[in-house]
Amino acid sequence: xxxxxxxxxxxxxxxxxxxxxxxxxxxxxxxxxxxxxxxxxxxxxxxxxxxxxxxxxxxxxxxxxxxxxxxxxxxxxxxxxxxxxxxxxxxxxxxxxxxxxxxxxxxxxxxxxxxxxxxxxxxxxxxxxxxxxxxxxxxxxxxxxxxxxxxxxxxxxxxxxxxxxxxxxxxxxxxxxxxxxxxxxxxxxxxxxxxxxxxxxxxxxxxxxxxxxxxxxxxxxxxxxxxxxxxxxxxxxxxxxxxxxxxxxxxxxxxxxxxxxxxxxxxxxxxxxxxxxxxxxxxxxxxxxxxxxxxxxxxxxxxxxxxxxxxxxxxxxxxxxxxxxxxxxxxxxxxxxxxxxxxxxxxxxxxxxxxxxxxxxxxxxxxxxxxxxxxxxxxxxxxxxxxxxxxxxxxxxxxxxxxxxxxxxxxxxxxxxxxxxxxxxxxxxxxxxxxxxxxxxxxxxxxxxxxxxxxxxxxxxxxxxxx
Ligand SMILES: Cc1ncc(COP(=O)(O)O)c(C=O)c1O
Numbered sequence: 213x214x215x216x217x218x219x220x221x222x223x224x225x226x227x228x229x230x231x232x233x234x235x236x237x238x239x240x241x242x243x244x245x246x247x248x249x250x251x252x253x254x255x256x257x258x259x260x261x262x263x264x265x266x267x268x269x270x271x272x273x274x275x276x277x278x279x280x281x282x283x284x285x286x287x288x289x290x291x292x293x294x295x296x297x298x299x300x301x302x303x304x305x306x307x308x309x310x311x312x313x314x315x316x317x318x319x320x321x322x323x324x325x326x327x328x329x330x331x332x333x334x335x336x337x338x339x340x341x342x343x344x345x346x347x348x349x350x351x352x353x354x355x356x357x358x359x360x361x362x363x364x365x366x367x368x369x370x371x372x373x374x375x376x377x378x379x380x381x382x383x384x385x386x387x388x389x390x391x392x393x394x395x396x397x398x399x400x401x402x403x404x405x406x407x408x409x410x411x412x413x414x415x416x417x418x419x420x421x422x423x424x425x426x427x428x429x430x431x432x433x434x435x436x437x438x439x440x441x442x443x444x445x446x447x448x449x450x451x452x453x454x455x456x457x458x459x460x461x462x463x464x465x466x467x468x469x470x471x472x473x474x475x476x477x478x479x480x481x482x483x484x485x486x487x488x489x490x491x492x493x494x495x496x497x498x499x500x501x502x503x504x505x506x507x508x509x510x511x512x513x514x515x516x517x518x519x520x521x522x523x524x525x526x527x528x529x530x531x532x533x534x535x536x537x538x539x540x541x542x543x544x545x546x547x548x549x550x551x552x553x554x555x556x557x558x559x560x561x562x563x564x565x566x567x568x569x570x571x572x573x574x575x576x577x578x579x580x581x582x583x584x585x586x587x588x589x590x591x592x593x594x595x596x597x598x599x600x601x602x603x604x605x606x607x608x609x610x611x612x613x614x615x616x617x618x619x620x621x622x623x624x625x626x627x628x629x630x631x632x633x634x635x636x637x638x639x640x641x642x643x644x645x646x647x648x649x650x651x652x653x654x655x656x657x658x659x660x661x662x663x664x665x666x667x668x669x670x671x672x673x674x675x676x677x678x679x
Contacts, residue, residue, distance in 0.1 A: 232679070235679045236678060236679060239678060239679050241578075242254070242673065243668065243669055243673050244578055244664075244665040244668050244669055245578040245579065245580055245664070245668055246578065246579045246580070246605060246621070246664060246667075246668050247580050247604035247605065247608075248579060248581040248600045248601055248602070248604070248605065248618075249580050249581060249582055249599075249601060249604070250401075250402070250429065250455075250554060250555040250599050250600065250601025250602075250603070251401070251428075251429060251452075251455045251601070252455070252580075252601075252603070252604050253454060253456065253457075253458045253603045253604050254458075254604055254607045254608065254673060254674050254675065255454065255458055255459060255460065255508075255512070255674070255675070256458065256511075256512070256515065256674050256675075257674055257675055257676070258511050258515075259459055259460050259508040259511055259512055260676065262460065262504055262505075262507035262508040262510075262511055263460055263504050263505065264504070265504055265507065267287070267290065267503040267504040267506075267507050268502075268503065268504040270287050270503050271500045272284045272287045272288075272291075272500060272501055272503060273495075273499060273500050273501070275291075275490060275494075276288035276289075276291045276292050287503050290503065290506060290507050291313060291314075291503075293510045294313045294506050294507070294509045294510035294513065295310070295311050295312075297509075297510055297513035297514050297517070298313060298464055298509065298513045299311060299466075300513070300517060301513040301517055302434065302435060302441065302443055302466070303437075304443060304466070307469065307470055308468060308469055308470050309443070309466055309467070309468060309469060310466070310467055310469050310486050311464055311465060311467070312324075312464065312465045312467075312489055312490055312493050313462075313464050313506050313509050314493050314498060314502075314506065315450075315462065315463030315465060315493060315498070316462065316463065316498060316502060316505075317452060317461060317462060317463050318348070318426070318428045318450065318451070318452035318463045319347075319348050319463075320463060320497060320498060321450040321451075321452075321463030321464065321465050321493075322346075322348040322349075322361070322426060322450055323348065323360060323361070323497060324465060324489065324492040324493045324496065324497050324498075325395075325424055325448055325450055325489065326361060326364075326365055326395065327492040327496050327497060328485070328488040328489045328491065328492030328493075328496070329394070329395060329422055329424075329448070329485070329488060329489075330365065330394040330422075332364055332365070333364070333365060333366050334365055334366070334394045334395070335365070335366045335367075335368065335391060335392060335393040335394050335395075336349070336350055336361060336365050336366070336367050336368075336394070336395045336396075336397065337350075337367070337368050337369070337370055337384070337388060337391060337393040337396050337397065337421075338350050338367065338369060338370070338396075338397035338399070339369065339370060339371075339372075339379065339399070339400060339403070340369035340370065340371050341369075341585075341592070342585040342589060342592045342595075343369070343371050343372040343379075343403075343585070343587060344372065344400050344401060344402040344403035344557075345369065345397075345399070345400065345401065346399065346400075346401040346426065346428070347359045347361075348360075348361055348426075349361065349367070349369075349397045349399065350362045350365070350367025350368070351367070351369075352367065368387060368391045368393065370383065370384035370387060370388075371383065372403070373587070374587045374588035375587075375588075376548065376587075377547040377548040377549075377557075377586075377587040378405060378548055379403070379405075379408075381408060381411045381415070384396075384415060385415050385418070388415050388416075388418070388421070389418070389419065392419055392420075392421075393419060393421050394420075394421055394422065395421055395422045395424050396412060396415060396416045396419075396421050396422070396423055396424065397424050397425075397426055398412040398424070398425045398426070398442060398446070399424075399425055399426025399427065399428065399429075399450075400426075400429060400430075401428075401429060402555065402557055402584050402599050403548075403557075404532075404536075404546075404547065404548055404550070404551035404552065404553055404555050404556055404557055405551070405552050406440050406553065407425075407440075407442070409423075409425065409440060409441075409442050409444065409445040409446065410444075410445055412425075412445065413445035413446075416447075422448060423445060423446050423447050423448075424446065424447065424448045424449070424450070425442030425443075425445075425446040425448070425449045425450075426449075426450050426451070427442055427449055427451050428450070428451050428452040428463075429455055429456060429553075429554070429555070430456060430553055430554070431451040431452070431453070431455065431456060431457045432455070432456030432457040432458060432516070432521075432524075432525050432528070432554075432603065433456055433525050433528065433529070433553060433554060435457060435513075435516040435517075435521070436516070436521060436524075436525035436526070437522070438522070438525050438526055438529060439529075439553060443466070446468075447467070447468050447483075447485065448465065448466065448467050448468070448485060448489070449465070449466040450463060450464065450465045450466070451463065451464050451466075453508070453509050453512060455603065456525070456528065456554055456603045457512060457516060458512060458524075458603070458607060459508055459509055459511075459512025459513070459515075459516075460504075460505045460508025460509060461505065462502065462505040462506070462508065462509055464509065465489050465493070467483070467485035467486055467488075467489045468483045469483055469485070469486055470483060471483075524606060524607070527606050527611060528554045528602050528603050528606045529553065529554065530611070530612050531602040531605065531606050531610060531611065531612060531614075532551045532553065532554050532555060532556060532601070532602045533551060533612075534612035534615035535556055535602060535615045535618065535619060536550055536551050536556045538615055538616055538618075538619030539556065539558060539619055539622070539623075541619075542619060542623050543563075544558055544559075544560075544562075544563065544623075545558070545559040545560075545561070545562050545563075546558060546559065547559050547586050547587060547597065554601050554602050554603050555599055555600065555601040555602070556599075556600050556601075557586060557597055557598075557599055557600075558570075558597050558598050558599075558600065559586040559596060559597050560586075560596055560597055560598065560626075561586070561596045561597075563626065563630070564630070565626055565629050565630060565633070566583075566595075566596060566640075567583030567584060567585075567594075567595040567596055567597050567598055568583050568594065568595070568640055569629050569632075569633065569640065570583065570598045570625075570626055570629060571583040571598060572629075572644065572647075573625050573626070573628055573629040573632070573647065573657070574598070574622065574625045574626075576647060576657050576661065577621065577625045577628075577657060577661040577664050578661050578664045578665050578668065579622060579625060579664060581598050581599060581600050581601075582598065582599050583595045583597070583598055583599075584597045584598060584599040585597065600622075605618070608671040608672060608673060609672055610671060617667065621660070621664050621667075624660055628653070628656055628657060629643075631653060631656075632646050632647050632650075632653055635650060635653065
């Protein structure tokens with residue numbers, strides 16, 4: 213092959229060995245590590261095939277049947293299939309709910325919801341970021357508005373009780389009465405308990421607010437029916453599709469349709485959310501839909517309706533509980549005392565290890581997780597906990613009995629971090645230096661890393677063999 217033909221038809225490993233080498237390394241890292249970042253998962257081969265298909269090539273601005281470009285007959289069918297299956301996966305009546313499958317991901321989906329439902333500077337309440345909410349639910353410091361949600365809208369957070377770690381619904385009710393939000397968000401990135409959607413609905417109704425559920429983290433569990441669903445109470449629901457749902461990296465917005473209320477005189481008031489949401493996504497915020505991702509949504513929503521998917525979701529929760537029990541038995545403190553979902557939040561204050569050190573040492577032994585604030589933390593910049601999730605490990609076939617081994621690895625990693633701190637003192641930079649340069653301590657880290665990698669490698673990994 214020569215010239216342009218070469219550019220077009222060579223495999224990646226021939227065309228760009230430098231990049232291919234990095235992709236192979238990443239694949240190896242994924243296989244050899246224990247992936248415990250609660251928002252991550254390993255998607256299926258069929259979703260990956262959608263993502264690298266010809267669908268990527270097509271422009272299709274607009275909605276099925278109303279496109280700005282020609283050639284969309286099959287793209288229309290694919291998008292309609294994705295919409296239909298998304299409604300089916302959550303057992304929704306198409307008379308009462310519709311959905312938009314075009315958001316590029318969770319953050320654009322949430323911004324489209326705010327843009328569609330309320331005016332600029334309209335008021336929004338979400339769970340505070342350090343308490344387990346998401347940046348897109350609004351976040352600002354005393355000196356700076358960090359999230360676009362806080363820049364373009366007015367955000368006010370609600371909090372968890374610093375002692376129990378549970379959402380303080382009474383305080384939320386009180387603050388909402390004063391702040392009068394137009395949207396109240398029920399959604400989490402780091403909270404290990406089911407949400408009280410009914411209570412959110414009551415508080416929203418009392419203030420004439422929309423109730424918006426962001427189920428990004430838990431949408432696999434909701435599809436499988438293993439935890440309460442927000443759909444009974446919410447006006448709008450958004451989700452990412454790549455977390456517990458195990459689909460492509462994308463987002464979906466569900467909105468209510470049909471009758472919203474009936475007036476005293478019998479007159480029906482209809483929802484008007486469909487056009488508001490659709491127009492906010494396009495032309496409001498996005499351009500051409502990512503059709504390869506929309507196809508991935510279609511196939512993942514088909515999977516989400518199978519008994520095997522339900523079993524998978526049941527196992528995610530069993531694994532999270534086994535992980536939690538194992539850590540409790542070793543003497544660790546778990547925020548809220550347990551878990552109902554796919555994640556646990558470990559409060560490391562009683563053992564005197566910072567979240568940053570824990571995350572660092574665990575990464576050094578091939579366990580991926582993230583540092584996280586815990587209720588009552590004084591500084592969001594120096595969090596005292598780690599968040600551990602089970603969706604990705606469960607995809608690889610680990611069950612409750614394997615969690616004992618995982619707990620053992622985590623515990624040994626955290627003990628090592630104490631040993632390192634005893635030598636390095638309090639500064640993180642010194643901690644990292646000692647970990648790498650002290651021969652005895654580094655030897656221990658390397659030995660434990662090898663154990664973790666030998667263990668992880670045994671579990672199957674979906675996707676392509678090498679990349
Ligand atoms: C609750 C919640 N909403 C939205 C998002 C944003 O999704 P994305 O990272 O796909 O933009 C996340 C991502 O972590 C999330 O946890």
